[in-house]
Amino acid sequence: MSTSTLRTFIAYVEDRPGVLNRVTSLFRRRGYNIESLTVGRTEREGVSRMTLVMEADDDAALRLEANLYKLVNVLWVEDTSRAQTVIRDLALIKVGVGAADRAQVMQLCDVFRARVIDVAPEALIVEITGTGDKIEGLVDVLRPFKILEMVRTGAVAMLRSSEELALRPSVFPKPTSETAAA
Amino acid sequence: MRTATATTDSANAAPVLKSDGDSDAEPESVMRTGAQIVWEVLREEGVDTIFGYPGGCVMPMYDAMLDYPIRHVLVRHEQGAAHMADGFARASGRTGVCLATSGPGATNLVTGIATAMLDSVPMICITGQVPSHLLGSDAFQETDITGVTLPITKHNYLVTTAEEIAPTLREAFYVARSGRPGPVLVDITKDAQQASCEFVLEPPPVRLPGYRPELKARALDLERAIALIDAAERPVILAGHGIVKSEATELLRELVARTGIPVACTLLGLGGFPATDPLALGMMGMHGEAWVNKAIQEADLLIALGMRFDDRVTGNLKNYAPRAKKIHAELDPSEINKNVKVDVALVGDVKQTLASIVPNVATRKRAPWVAHIEALKGDTAVRDIQTMPHDGRLFAAHVMHDLWRITEGNALVVTDVGQHQMWEAQYYKHDHPRKLITSGGLGTMGFALPAALGARLAMPNEEVWVIVGDGGFQMTACELSTCAQEEAKINIAVINNGYLGMVRQWQEFFYDKRYSATPMKSPDFVKLAEAHGLTGIRVTRREEVAEAVKRARETPGTVVIDFRVEAEDSVYPMVAAGADLHDMIRRPVAVVPEKAAKETL
């Protein structure tokens, strides 16, 4: 029996109205708990890409994949736990510091390779990109300085190497402008 | 893939509209309104009968319909339209089509759509929608029906232009019937129906890059399955709806003939294997026969074919068939390991899977195992209402048995939901597929009468019997009027026990006989039939059953028989919800239930 862990899935979907709704409705209905979900365009016209993070054990992951494939507009699903993957999340964190503590916060940001992108008299905004762990690490050290606001994009994921491209089925639309006509 | 479609048949009264091409050559495309295109595509898909109800947002389609060779059945409630399309599809294997207007018309379809979804029935629901410029404005009779039906359709579409109608409908038919079939809803705005555009006569292939309905079991898994089958001493085959749907009945028989493995059926699998075959065990699950459930619990191998281990079939999962290895042949990969963890999954069309297995399994007998199961039956026989001393009272089991005997097991029986449904499954022995139609997954009361009318129109040579409770009959009895208008011949056996019987039974067993909201007063069903210009017959004693059945068969038009059966009889055996499969409530031996002080109905 495998235990439940956070898993990241990549789903390519046809860029049609209502597709996001279908995907989220599926999760709601089947009782999956979404940790994060991001959607965006891809290099291919008419194809969107979702990155889904959720708790699932091995069986639940397989069924989730199968359930996603049952959605007519889902093109291709990859469970990233099966391959080497780069996963990134972006956070903007507004920290309530004035001039006195500013330097110290900026130093901490350096350690985390985060950037300060806006400075106001009583606050500054930090931008950090990285894995969830890294972001949480920064949040932990910033917390004593009073975090006023935080926003996260949710994870986006990409398999390393060209493994995944080779795996994609032939039905997957080619990255040319021809597909636009279809 | 799609089959090639017939081109326009000149005998059909399609509107003769001028096309741009020169007059000799077959035109490649013609100008049509969106409404006409709907009918063009339906004709192209071979649809000759649809079930519907008009209203403001479908008026263009209804107007165009008059010029096309379509039989339109005017229902009395849109739920009936959905169930009729469903029954039509289940009886014939074709795709059923229903049509409703926007708003309330569309929402009235919902129960029928959910019913078809849970039983994987190929169905197209066309709904009208408010004009596209009003979408999202809470316009009169606007309902977001694609939103409402999103989780209960295989797929759905909102169409807002005439140009999209043909490709969308063609895609909808393809999706509905391919892979694991299901209902597909196409919502078409009124302005899309009214606008005109080019209609291309030769349908281009459907292009759905992400949709892969054809899956095949892997060779390695097939080998493993065959090895498990060959080695099993106490195997049981669990035959489900998939056997019927993929038309794998013949192959299943061959498998059984070679391997001597007994077959248990799910409710929807009944008829997938001949019930009168010596190796047919009968139905499994909550109201399955005791020997069937015991055999499953004692088995060393379960071979599940086109079934999904529904909770009504497994009982408590923790103690389900604890000694058995499990092989699961199923088309839908999301069903694998959903309820029951299996040892070998054969994902693919059951018929194809069986075709790969049957020639490769060892020919052998399982005589000791079969004899063991046979011995278990004796205990049940003494509890059977049929073998109990007859005192003139009428039990539902008598009705089912006599009906089976008189129709020689050949009727197409459509059952509703409740006790009568289970008694039918226990006592009417189905030897052929598509001869029992019932709402298994959703358990929809009110399904039977409309579904039976749909089935009858699909299969006009079938003798169609409805078996329905007094409760369920009243849910959709308005469709009697449709039967009368269509001059359809179906026979309706109302199993009238004066109760919402199945719920009453649960109250008897689990709620100290506190009959809350289950006694039900009904109208005089004989008079109700007569009010529709139909024939009504009342039966109160066992001796009258055969005569009434014969009379119904001989009488033209729809006949309603009001069978006044024992009020407080229960379906045995019963596995309480969530109990272990072998933990069955049995009919007390030789104690016929006390004659209830029956209130006048």
Ligand SMILES: Cc1ncc(C[n+]2csc(CCOP(=O)(O)OP(=O)(O)O)c2C)c(N)n1
């Ligand atoms: C639409 C709907 N509402 C409620 C139920 C719950 N239910 C299941 S069986 C049943 C009783 C059915 O009574 P009747 O039609 O008289 O059949 P009987 O069990 O008496 O044979 C009820 C209420 C249901 N299955 N479907």
Ligand SMILES: [Mg+2]
């Ligand atoms: Mg009843």
